Amino acid sequence: MRFERLAIPAYGPFTGFVLELPAEGADFHLIYGPNEAGKSSLLRAIRDLLYGIHGQTPDNFIHDYKDLRIAATIAAADGRRLTFQRRKGNSRTLLDAQGEALPDDALAGWLGVVDRDFFTTVFGLGAEELRRGAEALLHGHGELGQALFSASLAGTPVHRILAALEAEARTLFNGRARTNVRIRPAIAAYEEAQRRSKEAVVRPEAWEAVQRALAEAGAERDRLDAELLARRQRRDWLQRCLDALPLLGRLAEQEGRR
Numbered sequence: 001m002r003f004e005r006l007a008i009p010a011y012g013p014f015t016g017f018v019l020e021l022p023a024e025g026a027d028f029h030l031i032y033g034p035n036e037a038g039k040s041s042l043l044r045a046i047r048d049l050l051y052g053i054h055g056q057t058p059d060n061f062i063h064d065y066k067d068l069r070i071a072a073t074i075a076a077a078d079g080r081r082l083t084f085q086r087r088k089g090n091s092r093t094l095l096d097a098q099g100e101a102l103p104d105d106a107l108a109g110w111l112g113v114v115d116r117d118f119f120t121t122v123f124g125l126g127a128e129e130l131r132r133g134a135e136a137l138l139h140g141h142g143e144l145g146q147a148l149f150s151a152s153l154a155g156t157p158v159h160r161i162l163a164a165l166e167a168e169a170r171t172l173f174n175g176r177a178r179t180n181v182r183i184r185p186a187i188a189a190y191e192e193a194q195r196r197s198k199e200a201v202v203r204p205e206a207w208e209a210v211q212r213a214l215a216e217a218g219a220e221r222d223r224l225d226a227e228l229l230a231r232r233q234r235r236d237w238l239q240r241c242l243d244a245l246p247l248l249g250r251l252a253e254q255e256g257r258r
Contacts, residue, residue: 001110002027003046004081005073011048012041012059023075040126045070047124050107051116053088071097074110082110 003021008014021029033039044059049070053059060068071085083097084106092101114122173183202210 001074001076003072004075005083006046006049007071007085008042008045009069009071010063010067011045011070013038013062014041014045015062040128043124043126046072047116047119049086050111050119052093053086055088055090057088076110082106 002023004023005021006019008017019031031039031042041059048054048057048059049072053068053070057065057068065088068088069085071083073081073083075081084102085095085097085099087093087095092104094102094104094106096102170181172181174181177184
């Protein structure tokens with residue numbers, strides 16, 4: 001996402017401010033100026049445009065709260081464009097170019113996982129954030145590398161992050177412990193699954209022998225089925241003969257009387 005146009009009708013020291021950011025050449029724009037020129041206010045305006053104007057913002061020293069307004073046109077790499085504006089309020093503060101309310105999550109697809117804190121830390125370091133980082137560098141404790149990194153991230157307490165990572169690491173793997181950890185039980189379960197998998201493997205020779213035995217058993221079954229069918233047919237023929245004997249006897253008796 002990139003800004004094509006930024007307009008600040010009323011916010012902080014700005015009134016009717018418009019900044020065009022054309023995508024030409026190297027497409028890199030550097031905004032500079034003397035102290036109190038409004039650079040930090042411009043940065044706050046961009047942040048408030050994307051994430052909402054703070055309820056107690058100090059940027060109402062010229063314009064009333066109800067009149068604060070920031071607008072922009074943004075473009076995506078796939079060619080999509082969106083012109084929108086932000087007003088101060090408790091809800092439905094995101095508006096389209098005509099001033100009609102947009103859904104509160106209309107910018108979600110443009111911002112992705114970048115929330116206000118992430119934006120401030122990575123993209124929005126202003127004078128106040130840098131000042132706090134410098135104080136953390138001067139008065140912080142621990143390794144110099146941590147202090148420098150904390151200053152670069154607006155005073156983020158890196159030791160807290162490291163402590164959280166270490167605590168998470170202990171839940172995963174803690175020396176030789178096998179309880180209250182996840183890595184070693186998972187490894188044990190994996191090794192047991194591998195052992196069972198090896199035991200369940202059938203060698204090609206054994207598989208071929210089973211297949212041959214199955215084929216032989218099938219052939220023997222077919223032979224027995226054929227033999228059984230022949231014997232049943234013989235049995236049925238004999239039964240019919242037995243059933244006919246009484247009739248034959250009476251027939252012979254009748255012929256004898258003639």
